[in-house]
Amino acid sequence: METPEYLLEIKNLIAEFDTDEGRVRAVDDISFGIRPGETLGVVGESGCGKSVTALSVMQLLPQPMGQIAGGQIFYNGRDLSKLHHTEMEKIRGGSIGMVFQEPMTALNPVHTIGKQLAEVVLLHMPVSKQQALALAIKILKRVGIASPEIRMGEYPHQLSGGMRQRVIIAMALVCNPSLLIADEPTTALDVTIQAQILELIKELQQDRGMSVMLITHDLGVIAETCDHVVVMYAGKIVEKGTVFDVFDNPSHPYTRGLLDSIPRLQDENKSRLNTIEGMVPGLMDLPEGCRFENRCPYKQSDCDTASPPAELITSEHEVSCYHWRDLIAATA
Amino acid sequence: MSALLEVKNLKMHFPVKEGILLRTGAYNKAVDGVSLTINAGETLGLVGESGCGKSTLGRCIIRLYDPTEGEIVFEEINITRMQGKSLLPIRRHIQMIFQDPMESLNSRHTVGDILEEPFIVQNIGKSEWRKKRVRELLDIVGLPARSVSRYPFEFSGGQRQRIGIARSVALNPKLIICDEPVSALDVSIQSQILNLLIDLQKEFNLSYLFIAHDLAVVKHISDRIAIMYLGKIVESGGSQEIYHHPKHPYTRSLISAIPSPDPHNKSKRQVLTGDVPSPINPPSGCSFHPRCPHVQDQCKHNRPELRTTSSASQIIACHFDV
Numbered sequence: 329m330e331t332p333e334y335l336l337e338i339k340n341l342i343a344e345f346d347t348d349e350g351r352v353r354a355v356d357d358i359s360f361g362i363r364p365g366e367t368l369g370v371v372g373e374s375g376c377g378k379s380v381t382a383l384s385v386m387q388l389l390p391q392p393m394g395q396i397a398g399g400q401i402f403y404n405g406r407d408l409s410k411l412h413h414t415e416m417e418k419i420r421g422g423s424i425g426m427v428f429q430e431p432m433t434a435l436n437p438v439h440t441i442g443k444q445l446a447e448v449v450l451l452h453m454p455v456s457k458q459q460a461l462a463l464a465i466k467i468l469k470r471v472g473i474a475s476p477e478i479r480m481g482e483y484p485h486q487l488s489g490g491m492r493q494r495v496i497i498a499m500a501l502v503c504n505p506s507l508l509i510a511d512e513p514t515t516a517l518d519v520t521i522q523a524q525i526l527e528l529i530k531e532l533q534q535d536r537g538m539s540v541m542l543i544t545h546d547l548g549v550i551a552e553t554c555d556h557v558v559v560m561y562a563g564k565i566v567e568k569g570t571v572f573d574v575f576d577n578p579s580h581p582y583t584r585g586l587l588d589s590i591p592r593l594q595d596e597n598k599s600r601l602n603t604i605e606g607m608v609p610g611l612m613d614l615p616e617g618c619r620f621e622n623r624c625p626y627k628q629s630d631c632d633t634a635s636p637p638a639e640l641i642t643s644e645h646e647v648s649c650y651h652w653r654d655l656i657a658a659t660a
Numbered sequence: 661m662s663a664l665l666e667v668k669n670l671k672m673h674f675p676v677k678e679g680i681l682l683r684t685g686a687y688n689k690a691v692d693g694v695s696l697t698i699n700a701g702e703t704l705g706l707v708g709e710s711g712c713g714k715s716t717l718g719r720c721i722i723r724l725y726d727p728t729e730g731e732i733v734f735e736e737i738n739i740t741r742m743q744g745k746s747l748l749p750i751r752r753h754i755q756m757i758f759q760d761p762m763e764s765l766n767s768r769h770t771v772g773d774i775l776e777e778p779f780i781v782q783n784i785g786k787s788e789w790r791k792k793r794v795r796e797l798l799d800i801v802g803l804p805a806r807s808v809s810r811y812p813f814e815f816s817g818g819q820r821q822r823i824g825i826a827r828s829v830a831l832n833p834k835l836i837i838c839d840e841p842v843s844a845l846d847v848s849i850q851s852q853i854l855n856l857l858i859d860l861q862k863e864f865n866l867s868y869l870f871i872a873h874d875l876a877v878v879k880h881i882s883d884r885i886a887i888m889y890l891g892k893i894v895e896s897g898g899s900q901e902i903y904h905h906p907k908h909p910y911t912r913s914l915i916s917a918i919p920s921p922d923p924h925n926k927s928k929r930q931v932l933t934g935d936v937p938s939p940i941n942p943p944s945g946c947s948f949h950p951r952c953p954h955v956q957d958q959c960k961h962n963r964p965e966l967r968t969t970s971s972a973s974q975i976i977a978c979h980f981d982v
């Protein structure tokens with residue numbers, strides 16, 4: 329069998345939720361791929377569907393409200409949405425590792441670190457309990473936890489936030505995954521600890537040739553760690569490309585607005601920041617046309633007719649806006 | 661010009677209860693000897709990592725906590741030990757904006773009730789006048805007048821923060837303590853709120869104590885910045901100075917740890933090792949020494965006091981000029 333270009337490829341994914349007010353589409357027809365050894369960043373504001381995308385890949389949408397209503401998710405050429413749940417259980421935590429945002433809720437408070445790590449190993453690898461514990465100690469050492477033998481016997485509440493996040497990363501990596509999905513891995517952490525964790529993920533990736541899907545709202549984190557970026561807004565991908573494409577040449581008004589609204593250290597004090605006026609539309613009343621239309625400073629009369637299709641700017645840089653050429657011309 | 665607020669050697673030590681008899685075994689020295697001043701119309705940014713005592717300091721100043729030691733002088737009146745009713749006129753002039761507007765707004769009150777309450781507490785104006793003032797406040801923070809009869813849960817995070825801001829400016833205060841006012845918000849909303857705070861400051865000549873962990877945000881809004889580490893200020897100065905010429909090793913690593921939104925600038929970061937130590941049992945000497953890349957022998961034994969540097973307005977607590 330020919331090896332596919334992408335380790336993970338998402339094609340026309342649609343994820344929906346049943347709510348009291350009816351069915352909402354949290355992710356609407358998105359497609360992207362991650363190559364082996366590559367880091368892909370998914371960036372967007374709360375509610376844009378970035379976490380739902382990650383949960384869809386892992387087949388972990390909350391049941392029974394959430395479901396994948398369309399599209400395919402190929403991992404190593406296999407469609408994950410067609411796998412039996414027992415097969416999915418082998419992949420989850422085995423060849424795809426996952427790191428969640430909140431390190432306190434992702435660990436079980438009544439079991440020791442060692443027990444929780446060894447459990448993962450025993451589930452996925454044909455090893456004895458002794459070997460599993462040895463592997464757990466090795467991975468704790470690798471993620472930079474001092475005296476791992478002692479930490480193995482401790483409970484999550486005895487560790488600091490940064491250490492807990494290291495344990496979560498250790499747990500995601502202990503089975504040597506080929507893909508790591510990290511959902512806001514550093515958002516709850518202080519900047520100096522965030523720098524440590526990002527550095528650690530980068531090192532481990534280089535060691536192991538692992539692919540990473542990094543979900544964050546922080547454009548700085550994306551610029552520092554990712555090769556490719558996907559920008560999401562209200563359930564749709566508005567722009568994707570290499571980090572250089574997207575940061576040097578942002579071609580969607582939303583991407584541009586996001587980049588302009590971050591305060592930068594070089595700015596003059598108390599200067600007015602650029603803002604994106606208004607708010608994200610609710611998933612219950614999405615506009616028919618472009619979803620950014622009500623906040624877009626470049627809006628034209630045809631924007632509210634139909635959702636703009638993705639257009640290629642360069643071979644890897646794609647944007648979903650009818651008027652991206654005007655935008656580039658206006659700011660050139 | 662005398663300062664609007666002067667904090668002198670403030671300490672806030674929380675007793676840590678231990679054992680079944682709940683004896684006080686140790687003290688959590690959340691704030692341990694902090695001095696600062698804020699002038700009228702000025703923003704002082706207070707930066708530090710979680711647990712450094714920055715929020716505790718803010719809450720001491722507005723007298724939600726009774727400080728263990730030290731003095732808080734507001735408009736030349738010592739308010740450190742004031743209790744009960746005597747605080748009421750002071751509170752009119754010092755207000756607070758909290759990080760999580762969902763938790764700091766009463767979910768059973770309408771926005772109108774929430775915004776009217778400061779006037780009722782302070783016994784200002786008649787009902788009709790207060791109602792009119794509430795509508796003005798909504799207009800000032802950019803919310804529609806119909807918000808009056810709505811409840812906090814009907815608003816988005818950014819709008820709720822606007823309600824919190826409207827409440828804090830209701831009584832025309834002189835000083836507002838902003839405790840992480842934008843950390844819970846999305847980037848595009850964060851910039852709207854920062855702009856609003858900057859506009860309000862100009863319009864009403866407000867002073868801010870702006871507490872946050874995000875140095876880029878603090879630098880943007882502040883005239884001066886103070887950096888806290890384990891209950892103490894380790895460096896303070898003008899915000900341009902602090903950014904362009906940070907002198908304390910901790911400030912330098914904080915600045916270098918901020919991920920820059922420019923992929924061409926994947927800087928070689930100076931990554932600090934280890935975690936912030938516990939304020940219950942802080943390290944000997946300089947409390948930053950276990951993580952400091954420039955640590956020397958004397959750092960382990962002698963605690964550095966704040967001292968002036970080559971730049972007159974910048975002070976640091978470090979033995980060396982690194």
